[in-house]
Amino acid sequence: MDHELSGRLTDTGHSLRVRVYFEDTDFSGVVYHARYLHFLERGRTDYLRLHGIGHRELMAGGFGEPMAFAVRRMEIDFLRPARIDDVLDVETRTTLLGGARVVLDQRILCEGAVLVEAKVKVAVISPDGRPRRMPKAVAERLGGPGDPSD
Known part of the structure; x- marks a missing residue:
């Protein structure tokens, strides 16, 4: 695993550095608002990855x-x-x-100035989209006791 790429x-x-490219901007050179969702997703994915929780492993049953994980709710302040x-x-x-969810706080900064703040509620789901309890091993890697009640 390349930790430099994963933050x-x-x-x-967790902290991840990303550069703004032309494809991320609108006609004026300012980042298009929806692109921030991409940056936030990369941050969440690499946060999990560095805790030993890969998306492929989750879907393959590596934790039972x-x-x-599916984003259920997101509040964003630009x-x-x-x-x-x-x-x-x-x-x-x-x-x-929680037993079937994780709430994450995310921020995007540039040279120490906060540009975006987001609160993200992520649900734990089965492959068919039904809610399920978070496996103890996953919760422990994220710093929790495992299988707590919501």
Whole structure:
């Protein structure tokens, strides 16, 4: 695993650096609002990856029954724009581990200034989309006790 590509774990969670490319911007060189979702998704995915929780492994049943994470709710505050060639820091941290969900706080910063804040509620689901309990091994890797009640 290339940790440089996956960012790094921090004392509070995870940090991932991403560069803004032309494809991320609108005609004025400002990041198009929907592209922030891509940056946030990369942060969440690499946060899990560095905790030893890969999406393929989840779907293959590597932690018991096959499962996946699905975003159920997202609240986003767009505070300041990012621009072409900016280098952004995407920060991710777990704020709640429930029996079938994870709540994550995410921020996107540029040179220390907060551009975007997001609260993301992620559901644990089976391959057919039904809610399921989080396996103890997954919760433990994310810093929780495993199988807590919601």
